[in-house]
Amino acid sequence: MNAAPVPVVIVGAGPSGLTAATLLAQYGIESLVLERWEGVYPQPRAVHLDGEIRRIVETLGIGSGFDAITRPALGLRLVDPRHRVLAQFDRDPAGGRNGFPEANLFDQPELEALLRANLIQHPAVSLRGGVEVTGLTVEKDCVRVDFEDRATGGPESVRARYVLGCDGANSLVRTAIGTRMRDLRFEQRWLVVDLATTIDPGHWGGVHQVCDPRRAATYMRIGTARHRWEFRLRPDESADDYRDLDHLWPLLGPWLSDADREDFELVRVAEYTFRAQLADRWRAGRMFLLGDAAHLTPPFIGQGMGAGVRDAANLSWKLAGVLRGELPESVLDTYETERKPHAHMMIRLAKLMGLTMTEGGELGNRLRSLLAPRLHLLPGLTETIISGESPPLHRSALVTAPPLRRGLAGRLVPNDCLPDGRRVDDLIAGRYTVITTSAPSPVDAATVEQRGGVVLRAMPGTALHRWLRDGHADAVLVRPDGTVQTCGKTLSDLCSSLPSFTPGRRPAHTDSATREATD
Numbered sequence: 001m002n003a004a005p006v007p008v009v010i011v012g013a014g015p016s017g018l019t020a021a022t023l024l025a026q027y028g029i030e031s032l033v034l035e036r037w038e039g040v041y042p043q044p045r046a047v048h049l050d051g052e053i054r055r056i057v058e059t060l061g062i063g064s065g066f067d068a069i070t071r072p073a074l075g076l077r078l079v080d081p082r083h084r085v086l087a088q089f090d091r092d093p094a095g096g097r098n099g100f101p102e103a104n105l106f107d108q109p110e111l112e113a114l115l116r117a118n119l120i121q122h123p124a125v126s127l128r129g130g131v132e133v134t135g136l137t138v139e140k141d142c143v144r145v146d147f148e149d150r151a152t153g154g155p156e157s158v159r160a161r162y163v164l165g166c167d168g169a170n171s172l173v174r175t176a177i178g179t180r181m182r183d184l185r186f187e188q189r190w191l192v193v194d195l196a197t198t199i200d201p202g203h204w205g206g207v208h209q210v211c212d213p214r215r216a217a218t219y220m221r222i223g224t225a226r227h228r229w230e231f232r233l234r235p236d237e238s239a240d241d242y243r244d245l246d247h248l249w250p251l252l253g254p255w256l257s258d259a260d261r262e263d264f265e266l267v268r269v270a271e272y273t274f275r276a277q278l279a280d281r282w283r284a285g286r287m288f289l290l291g292d293a294a295h296l297t298p299p300f301i302g303q304g305m306g307a308g309v310r311d312a313a314n315l316s317w318k319l320a321g322v323l324r325g326e327l328p329e330s331v332l333d334t335y336e337t338e339r340k341p342h343a344h345m346m347i348r349l350a351k352l353m354g355l356t357m358t359e360g361g362e363l364g365n366r367l368r369s370l371l372a373p374r375l376h377l378l379p380g381l382t383e384t385i386i387s388g389e390s391p392p393l394h395r396s397a398l399v400t401a402p403p404l405r406r407g408l409a410g411r412l413v414p415n416d417c418l419p420d421g422r423r424v425d426d427l428i429a430g431r432y433t434v435i436t437t438s439a440p441s442p443v444d445a446a447t448v449e450q451r452g453g454v455v456l457r458a459m460p461g462t463a464l465h466r467w468l469r470d471g472h473a474d475a476v477l478v479r480p481d482g483t484v485q486t487c488g489k490t491l492s493d494l495c496s497s498l499p500s501f502t503p504g505r506r507p508a509h510t511d512s513a514t515r516e517a518t519d
Contacts, residue, residue, distance in 0.1 A: 005142040006032045007323050009160035011133050011173050013037070015046070015108070016291035016308030017166035018115035020316050022060050025122035026430060026504040027320035032158060034147055038130040040116065044194045044268060046108045047222050048073075048207070048302030051098030052390060053309050055415055055425055055482070058100070061121060062114045069110045071223050072101035074206035078356070081212040083254065091206070097389060099415035099423050103206070105222045108305070131156075136163060136176040136287065143286050162319060163287045166308070171293035179281040179289070186276035186298055186351045188358065189233040191242055193252070194267040196225050201256055209300065209357055216358040218300075219255060226267070229255070230299070232358060239271035274298045274354070276347050282336040288315060295343040300353035303346045314339050317430065317480040317504065318398075326501050334396040338410075341394040393483060400486040408471035408484045415482075416464045424464070427456055428482055430504025434494050436475035437468055444495035451500045480504060 008024055010017045013035035021031045049057070057066050072093035078086040091102040119125045134155075135146040142159045149156070165173025174181075203219070210217040218230040231251050242248045245266050256264070277296040282289045291308025298304075315335045321327030392410035393399050401409035413435065415423045427433065432453040434440070440448070440455050448455050458464035468474065473487040477494045480501065489497070 003159065005159040005161050006030060007161050008032075008164060008319065009034065009143075009145050009158060009162075010164045010166055011145070011171075012166035012168060012291070012293075013112075013116070013127060013129070014041075014166060014168065014291065014308070015111065015115065015305055016312050017164065018112065018119070019056065019060060019309050020164055020166065020290065020312035021125045021127075022115070022118065022122060023312060023316035023430075023504070024320055025119075025124040027317065027324070027502070028124065029320050029323055030124045031126070032160075033125065033127045034131050034133055034145070035127065035129045036132050036150065040109050040112045042109055043270070044107055044109065044222075044226075044228070046111075046305035047105055047220065047228055049104050049106070049306050049309070050302065050390075051096065051100050051102040051104075052412060053306040054100035054104055055098050056309055056313050059313075059425065059430075060115070060118065062118050065114045065118075066104075066106070066111065069114070069223060070104045070106040071205075071221060073103035073105050073220065074204065075103060076207045076209065077204065078209050078211050081210065081214070083208075083210070086211060097414045098412075099417075099425070103302070105207075105220055107222055107226055133167070133172055136173065138285060138287075161286065161323065164315070165287060165289045165293045166291050166312075167293055169292045169296055171289065173287055174279060174289055174293050177281065177284040177287050177289065179279050179284070181277040181296070182280050184276035184278060184347060184351065186274070186354065188274045188298070188354065190272050190274055191231045191233050191237075191239055191251075191269065192272050193229040193231070193242070193248060193269050195227045195229075195252075196265045196267050197227065197260070197263050198225055199260060199263045201227070201260065203255070207302070209353070211357045213358055215251075217251075233271065239269055242269055276351050278340070278344055278347065282340060283332070288332075288335065290315065294340075295347065297343070297347045298350040298354045300357065301346070301350045303350060307343050307346060310342070311335075311339055313481050314393075320504070321499075321501055324502065327499060331398060334398045337396040338393040338399060342391055345391045398479060398485055399483070402488065408468075408473055408476055408487050411471075411484050412482050413476075413478050413484060414464060414467050416462070416467075424456070425482060427454060428478060428480065430480045432480060432498050432501055433478040434475060434491070434498070435464065435468065435478055436491050436494075437465055438474065438491060440491055440495060444492055447495050448498055451498045452502050453498045455495070 007029050008031040010021055010031055010033045013033050017033055021033050024031050075091040076089040080086055093101045095101050130150050131147045132150050133147045137144040142161055143163045144157055144159050146157050165171050167173055208219040216232040220228050222228055275296045276298055279289055279294045282294050290311040318331045322329050399410040415425050435456045437458055445455055475491045475494050476487040477485045479485045
């Protein structure tokens with residue numbers, strides 16, 4: 001096999017793999033995606049993504065298509081066994097700091113269909129379905145990926161500079177790396193029910209979570225005609241006990257009237273085991289783990305799929321920079337350094353919410369009535385559930401901050417509006433950006449432009465200016481993924497610290513390397 005290596009082989013064409021492929025293509029990096037299913041896997045799975053992930057969806061170029069299949073949720077309600085509200089976390093469906101709704105409900109197969117269709121815009125991506133990856137072998141300067149055609153059984157191989165394992169909870173890439181999943185001590189069996197109907201049951205338009213150790217449950221409306229219920233199974237139960245609407249009705253009855261029964265179609269009923277796990281190592285040389293291959297998150301705060309998309313957004317621009325010779329290979333070490341603690345924190349928050357819903361018996365119910373209204377006081381929970389801001393990334397070679405004061409380093413820049421109607425993300429557009437409260441000198445502006453970056457001036461009175469001031473910064477250096485890399489230096493120091501990095505996609509307006517954010 002003498003063919004030149006493919007720059008990147010991606011194992012798995014779920015949301016993580018397709019996001020990575022698309023972002024790499026925007027930087028001009030070729031990839032081959034290998035997927036065992038010929039088409040989109042048809043079963044519903046993930047149903048929620050937050051405002052941060054919605055920003056990535058926009059970056060991928062499928063924002064309008066996604067808006068056509070999604071339903072913004074009004075937030076989260078914790079209710080007692082009688083469906084009385086214990087606590088409510090409201091989210092503005094018009095959007096907040098991320099520029100989009102902070103809770104978006106959808107059907108995963110429809111999202112994956114959008115991601116696949118969007119690949120026609122990116123000839124750098126080759127998608128090969130109906131194949132099973134059977135082995136990975138490290139060679140001198142690449143990884144050999146062996147696979148076989150599932151229809152014919154014919155064996156094939158391809159060499160790759162890098163391999164991204166986006167192949168789910170039973171990841172073959174994880175096995176090849178030699179890592180193991182660390183059990184974070186959470187395992188529950190749940191029944192997942194998807195129904196379709198044209199009627200409106202009349203429930204509040206957010207996510208309902210029933211806090212009941214006897215029968216914890218979750219309900220949400222997905223899109224215009226789909227509804228999802230999840231019920232915790234008891235030890236002596238299985239999905240076979242709830243195989244049709246007649247058997248399901250004792251569970252669904254409190255949500256639906258008997259008059260509505262004939263108007264519902266059972267789309268799917270399945271048993272899932274919700275687990276909390278984290279891979280102890282996310283990389284071995286040229287092979288990386290993303291998504292469920294690296295972490296499993298209980299679904300109680302809707303962050304499972306989003307974590308994998310975050311993985312792809314974090315790694316893709318770094319890998320592109322390395323493959324183009326613009327960044328040192330050592331920057332790839334920052335992927336696990338940054339993403340692993342972040343994923344762990346989100347898993348912990350999901351576990352906390354799950355335990356809040358399900359543990360403690362009758363005493364637990366009484367405690368919940370007292371404690372649930374005060375959950376907003378827990379560090380990290382309010383930011384994630386209400387404001388749409390997830391925890392900052394861990395310090396790394398690409399997230400630098402003084403040891404005693406974190407400031408804005410590692411945080412995602414707000415996606416505020418600019419005077420021309422675009423948002424901050426449209427300006428960043430996959431490149432380095434300096435955001436400053438003062439005007440750069442001509443020399444500094446020229447330095448940034450020559451290195452492929454852009455300067456954004458935050459004018460007094462704007463939300464972006466207030467964000468800088470609240471973070472005790474006059475200027476910040478923002479990475480191509482929208483994360484603050486550093487702050488606290490002089491403006492000239494920040495401008496001169498930019499690496500030469502070719503933008504992933506240039507914005508529509510390129511008349512000046514300096515922009516202003518004004519009200």
